[in-house]
Amino acid sequence: MAAEGHKLAIFRGLVKFKSNQQKIWGVLLFLSIVTTIEVALGIIKPEILMGSFLRMKLLNWIFIILTIVKAYYIAWDFMHIRDERSGLKKFNCITPCNFNTLPGIHPAFGGRLYF
Amino acid sequence: MEVTSNTTIEEGQVWGGGNQPLNASYGKMMMWFFIVSDALTFTGFLVSYGFSRFKNINSWPIADEVFTHFPFLHGIDAPMYYVALMTFILIFSSVTMVLAVDAGHHMNKAKVTFYMLLTIIGGAIFVGSQAWEWKNFIKGEYGALETRGGQILQFVNQETGKRAAIQEFAIGIPAERATHQSSNGIWYQSEKALPNVSVAEVTKGFIADENLVIRTQQLTEDGKKTVLSREASLAKINEAVGVVEGANLVHNEYGNRLFADFFFFITGFHGFHVFSGVVINIIIFFNVILGTYERRGHYEMVEKVGLYWHFVDLVWVFVFTFFYLV
Numbered sequence: 049m050a051a052e053g054h055k056l057a058i059f060r061g062l063v064k065f066k067s068n069q070q071k072i073w074g075v076l077l078f079l080s081i082v083t084t085i086e087v088a089l090g091i092i093k094p095e096i097l098m099g100s101f102l103r104m105k106l107l108n109w110i111f112i113i114l115t116i117v118k119a120y121y122i123a124w125d126f127m128h129i130r131d132e133r134s135g136l137k138k139f140n141c142i143t144p145c146n147f148n149t150l151p152g153i154h155p156a157f158g159g160r161l162y163f
Numbered sequence: 164m165e166v167t168s169n170t171t172i173e174e175g176q177v178w179g180g181g182n183q184p185l186n187a188s189y190g191k192m193m194m195w196f197f198i199v200s201d202a203l204t205f206t207g208f209l210v211s212y213g214f215s216r217f218k219n220i221n222s223w224p225i226a227d228e229v230f231t232h233f234p235f236l237h238g239i240d241a242p243m244y245y246v247a248l249m250t251f252i253l254i255f256s257s258v259t260m261v262l263a264v265d266a267g268h269h270m271n272k273a274k275v276t277f278y279m280l281l282t283i284i285g286g287a288i289f290v291g292s293q294a295w296e297w298k299n300f301i302k303g304e305y306g307a308l309e310t311r312g313g314q315i316l317q318f319v320n321q322e323t324g325k326r327a328a329i330q331e332f333a334i335g336i337p338a339e340r341a342t343h344q345s346s347n348g349i350w351y352q353s354e355k356a357l358p359n360v361s362v363a364e365v366t367k368g369f370i371a372d373e374n375l376v377i378r379t380q381q382l383t384e385d386g387k388k389t390v391l392s393r394e395a396s397l398a399k400i401n402e403a404v405g406v407v408e409g410a411n412l413v414h415n416e417y418g419n420r421l422f423a424d425f426f427f428f429i430t431g432f433h434g435f436h437v438f439s440g441v442v443i444n445i446i447i448f449f450n451v452i453l454g455t456y457e458r459r460g461h462y463e464m465v466e467k468v469g470l471y472w473h474f475v476d477l478v479w480v481f482v483f484t485f486f487y488l489v
Contacts, residue, residue: 069265072261076255080254087244126261139195
């Protein structure tokens with residue numbers, strides 16, 4: 049549980065940090081960039097992304113995917129799931145995910161994704 | 164303190180305590196249990212929001228038109244800028260929290276204190292910002308008329324294409340209409356403060372100004388709200404039965420009243436989490452100053468509240484997307 053126990057690489061080892069503090073600032077930078085992209089897209093709303101893909105606007109797909117990417121880095125690096133054992137990892141992540149996707153595909157809700 | 168393998172431990176030892184399942188301490192494990200169940204609650208909220216929005220997409224307000232305020236910039240249309248700023252503040256306070264946890268691992272009391280303080284300040288700014296958002300949302304901006312069927316009729320100036328505020332174009336009619344007080348009649352009957360203008364006054368002002376037309380909730384093909392012609396507007400305004408200014412749980416000048424309900428419940432529930440997170444952080448902050456964890460030999464308590472604090476940030480990332488962006 050000491051600081052040495054942290055895994056210091058993100059993006060599947062593409063970026064490696066020297067210390068845990070450095071990794072935190074790196075992740076902050078990444079989250080800020082993603083948020084900035086989201087806000088910019090939300091304000092500009094490019095015409096090219098207004099097309100529909102799988103019953104949902106392309107722009108909305110981008111928003112949702114970027115959100116999940118952000119959630120991943122918050123959970124993995126700020127909540128240190130990256131350093132936890134795989135049993136805890138699975139329990140924490142899979143339980144909410146199942147409930148998240150279930151209503152979207154359930155026939156009672158029209159069997160399609162909302163929005 | 165890496166436990167190499169749990170499988171080699173004798174059964175007696177496993178059930179006799181001293182073994183940490185999944186290599187997480189009791190307190191951390193319980194915090195994770197809480198977070199997962201809380202995540203399910205928020206999931207329920209967001210899924211029901213999505214469902215209601217899908218079912219009522221035609222009367223759903225466009226978030227960019229609802230949240231347009233920025234502090235000290237009056238009358239400037241600034242969609243989303245402030246929420247974006249709030250998001251950055253919350254992410255930053257998450258970062259200071261994780262830095263505090265890291266300093267705790269190094270048993271650096273001064274640094275833990277400093278970063279905890281920054282986290283508390285960030286959280287307080289966020290809660291304050293949310294209160295300000297609520298204030299603007301409740302107060303409303305332009306006002307609207309509501310029909311008997313619950314449709315919202317908003318007003319647009321044909322020439323400029325800008326929204327028109329009912330306060331500005333309504334023509335006053337001298338009339339006696341006092342707020343009914345419970346002291347003046349049956350004791351259990353009273354009513355809320357009356358709107359500043361009546362339906363008749365708005366209608367009169369609307370007829371007098373040739374440039375005004377009505378904007379309904381109906382979405383057009385390209386995702387904009389339908390604006391009626393002047394003739395259709397004149398016919399439509401007769402259907403109005405009430406004036407709506409701002410939003411509450413029953414009426415909502417921006418559109419579908421469910422939107423306001425979900426706004427209050429989801430951001431309110433999240434704001435309550437941030438508030439309690441700030442309170443817990445303050446308690447831990449004082450414990451750090453008093454040296455409680457220094458004496459205990461580890462700062463795991465900071466780690467546990469850290470988990471909660473990051474979770475609050477995590478939820479906001481989703482609320483931000485589904486409420487403001489999508």
